Amino acid sequence: MDLTEQLGLRNALSESASTLRDHHLYSASKWSAEALNGMKPLSEEQKFALYQKKGQSKVNGESLHTYLPKITPECELQRFYDMDKLTLASSYFDCKEFDRCSSALKGCKSDTATFLRLYSMYLSGERKRDLDSGAVLSENNGNSQNPYLSEISKQLKQLTEAGSGRLTDPFLLYLAGVVATCSKDIPRARELLYQSLTLYPFNWGCWKELLSSLGNFSDASAFLLRFARNSRFTENKCYRVMLLFFEITIHQEFFQTSPEVVNDLQFLEEIFPKFSFVKVQQALVSYNALDYAAAENIFDSVLVLDPLRLDDMDTYSNILYVMEKKSKLSFLAQHTLKVDPLRSETCCVVANYYSLKFDHQKAIMYYKRALALNKRCLSAWTLMGHEFVELKNSHAAIESYRRAVDANNKDFRAWYGLGQAYEVLDMNLYSLYYYQRACALRPMDKRMWQAIGNCSEKLNEYEDAIKAYKKALSVSPEVDPVIMYKLASLYEEKGDVKNVKFYMLQCLKEEEYEGATDETSKARLWLAKHEMQVKNWQHAYNYASELMHGTSHDIEEARAIAREAGERLREQNE
């Protein structure tokens, strides 16, 4: 990116930060501002030149280039009329008096006023819903609904009809998309969010909303293609950058790693060297690729760059948990508690810490607190489910996992957890379905396929089980004797001796590399027995005599075989 393009991007981001703030979309505004400040800083001379240029254009009466959609003179007039009321309503909004804010704007016609009126109504409804919903995992929890949703969508519908079947304000479109998501009308929500983004792509909240509405990777790539074909996004470099952010986040969330993603990330890092968001994405890509050390390093640097930033620290704590770095996790917990004990991220970090110390009750308490603080703290549901599993409380675990997938259906861990919990309850039909869902999200993970295979086996579908295990074998990076043995025993169930032998041999072969394990020993024993049956005494003797590992019963049996095979051999020789 050359300098003029960078200046354009700066312009767009600073404009978006203030516009979004005017619309009271604070977190999106924060994102834009962070992005702006994460860019390569300008030198003194450049800044001065920019200042002069700005002064010049003011003198010449040129208006600055804007990325906001053009507004008609009538709209501008309306906005002017609404100005006083808008000021009043904004100050009510800032004091969190949402009902008062929306009622102050009654009768206002301009887009901004309408947006603020409906948005504050939405927030007020959300707050009422939270009040109604009671404690986390209590009886009523999660069943209450935003009471104003239907009213808002009705009014939006009227606006749409008034505007010849289409909303033209990107923020109203965004709100309509959010409302549609709440009422579970996902296809329409996606369409509305898409429209909003084509009109104004510098609203990160909107991108995020679109991302959370995408359920699987094929939908996501369809949307990416759609954006890529949109001429606005191909022509304008700034638009392109926003799309790039979206692209890498999608790839990260769907566990799709490819060299392109890495390249794109590098490209973005060059433009935004100090933007934590990019770094966190990099860390998450490494985390998903199971490269924990790299992820940890990046998070360390994020922490150094901006020590007071609590966003994504819960993910960092997950990484530390997996790596079992107790002291570092403890430090992180203390640090976040000092920064702000009442943030859901902090609670997650602390919960992870307790979980690592096997204090599951306390961990659950902290997860509940995290969820009470922020309903949208998605990972907390899944992690709480894991804690309940540790406590052998399957029903609570199922409830937690279910809430997790309700909130974010891309979380394969929650789906997998559901499958496991139902397996414990011996409801294999259910767990099969959940494993399928998990597997669809993460087809390159052998654990998913093993789970499906195991489940199919329990349901007596040996054909499917074999296929699933073969699949597991094909995606596993190294050969796994466990799967080999499983396959062999499945074929045994079917009476296909040829295949059994093949896989038993494969399994045994692993002994050369990995040393003896339970499975290889069992395979050896089976082979020995098999050779006995086919009267291949020499082979049977070889197999049986080398069995050193396994239960005493197995070893006894192997000895017996070896003895018998030896005798037979002697008989033969004589």
Place this chain on the structure above:
Amino acid sequence: MTPYFNIIMQRQSILVIKFFTMTNDPNDAFWLAQVYYSKGDYQMARNLLSGSQFEESVSCRYLSGLCLLKLEKYDEALDVVGESNPFKKDHHVKNTDGGIKLEASLCYLRGVIYARQNNFEKAKESYKEAVEVDVKCFEAFHELISNSMLTPDEELNLVSHLDFEDADNNADLVKLLYTTLLSKYGNVHKFENAEQRLKDEYNLEENVDLMLARTDLLYVQCRFQDCLELCRKILSKGDLNLQVFPNYLSCLYETGGKNELFLAAHKLAENYPNSYITWLAIGTYYFSIGKVNEARQFFSRASILNPSFGPAWIGFAHTFAVEGEHEQAISAYATASRLFPGSHLPTLFLGMQYLQMKNITLAQEYLNLSLGICSLDPLLLNELGVLYYNEGDLNKAEVFLQKALLSSQNLDSGAKAWCSIHCNLGHVYRREKRYRLAITHFNEVLHMSKGESDVYSSMGLIYLKLGHVSHSIGLLHSALAINSTDAIATELLNKALEINLKLRNSKFIDENTGSVLENKTKEQYVKRRPSNFSTPKDSKNDSQFIRESIDNISFVASDPSGVDNDNDNGDDVMELDTD
């Protein structure tokens, strides 16, 4: 009566008695009787006027009739007034002093007596005669209209036949005013025209009566929020205008304004402790907070105070309907419908009760009767749709539900009614196997509200039939998330999961295997490429299988609709309160 006024009357009566004893003239007797009447000494006045010399004088007869009415001696009063109008032929005498013709008043009095005797047919006739004799006899017209004694057609007929010449120069004004008071079912256009002209030409924009008429219209159109705002406006003008209350209270009930209901009821109780409206307000409040027993008591008290007050009867009936006491509800609704032949609501509710009791023939009869009065109420059309659905006449059900949808859009009615129409349409299309349409309608329901579990389970069933097993499972999960004890959803889910195992699992594995094997080849270990992959079954077989599996549960499939239609009816009763 103030003491001061009493003193004047006292003096007056002494004077008049003196005159009367001096002259013994019937005119003076009438005068004296009038004084007695205004003092409240009805029996004295009656005694004074009971003589053969008073038979000839219309005014004397009127006054004695009035006295007997006050004494609640209805049969005697009727004797005095006469059972029918003797002036039928010659009522074109012009009254010179600009007041109301005595003959008309006599007719009105007769009407009131008949009404007290519960002889509504005769009362109606008498009122009509009164208006026909003198168009300015507004009391009679008001009785006719406010009690919905006439069907909309009869009302129109009456107004078009009235002779407005009597009203001197104001014929047009009176006609317009009367037109605004007509029932609002079919005459929206006429009403709007009349209202506009009254506003423009007579400068009556801020007139309370005109606004009252407007609230009626808004209420009939189910625009509760607008109606409520107008009612509030009227109330803010003149503090307690009793006429506005029935609409005001119902609107508050509809929009869930419990707190305001509470305040209104208290205000009324302070200011009008003996009015039936007060008891209606209290009853409505208790009904809105779910205290059915108390509500019933207060409704019944209101209806005792004014037996011809329909809203109280309907409220009374509602209290039985919510508790499922169909018989009592029906008898109360029937009373209401006898009192208000011109309103479609009592018959609609009757139809709904019979529908709940599965008495299709009677339900149909009443609903059709209601349809004859008002053809635009979405609720009524919805009920008819449900009726035909239960009868199995899906085509007709569809027609009525579509009509309901159309009129609910026209009338801008509340979201609750709208949802149940969409839901029912969804069920109809599902039964007709027009799955795509059914899905659209169910989706509409879900957009507007979180939805009932049966919406999700119905959609789950549809998707199962269409072969989208995974989607179906997701929907059935949603159904169970809302209502975890839903037996139908549970059974469907088990079925769907079984299908998932039998059909989809192998396909799922196959599909994913293909793509991944291209990416990663591990053939050095698995030397033989898996050769025993079964070829994917063609989709025809799949759907065949699913159909077979679903056949087992199809009895369940028809069941949910039955169950939730019942629920719908229950809701509808709740949705519509006293009118």
